[in-house]
Amino acid sequence: MCAAAQPYPPASDGGDVTDTKDEFRALLRSARQHTSARQRAQAAAALAEVVATLPGLDQARCVAAYSARPSEPDTTAVLEMLSARGIEVLLPVLGAGLSREWATYAGPDDLVQRAPGRPPEPGTPSLGAEGLSRADLILAPALAVDSSGTRLGQGGGWYDRALHHARPGVPVVALVFPEEVYDAQQRPLPREEHDRPVDMIATPDGWQPVSR
DSSP, X not given: OOGGGSOOOOOOSSOOHHHHHHHHHHHHHXXXXXXXXXXXXXXXXHHHXXXXXXXXXXXXXXXXXXXXXXXXXXXXXXXXXXXXXXOEEEXXXXXXXXXXXXXXXXXXXXXXOOSTTOOOBOOSOXXXXXXXXGOSEEEEEXXXXXXTOOEEOSSSOHHHHHGGGSOTTOOEEEEOOGGGEEOTXXXXXXXXXXXXXXXEEEETTEEEEOOO
């Protein structure tokens, strides 16, 4: 997709970054509604093939991933590919008091939607928020990401907080559709001080490192 066709909020004169992000998210979510079920299925298979080629995956014993919402690039094939390789896969779960924790993926039949609006979660025992420290690679959802690594998430800030539990140096990879990768020089994504940049971007078309 050419840059002109990518959703992008109009330039603001010193406006609030949070408002800009919210406007951007609305545009991106609307654009995702035009992706057909067939396109999503094709993207899911291709994304699994791309993730299988990520640097360091061959040495990884544990990968943190996520169960995708309907509008996101489907990760079912990714989860099954990782599991088939004998890799422990961690998925986010809703803990006590609405805390966010991690639990081990035990196959698609174990996934259950436990709260409205939440993606399916495994029924295995929670490893707590600090369970992320087990991961050798982290796959993160995003609505968009730019070439400098700025990631635009759903707006809760959970991944930015969760990544504090990751071991230093563990790479974070944003998974998006190809048209959701933005040129940081021409159309940078809004970033705040607390936003944690990612290290790589993976789409059904391939993966790329980011340029700081």
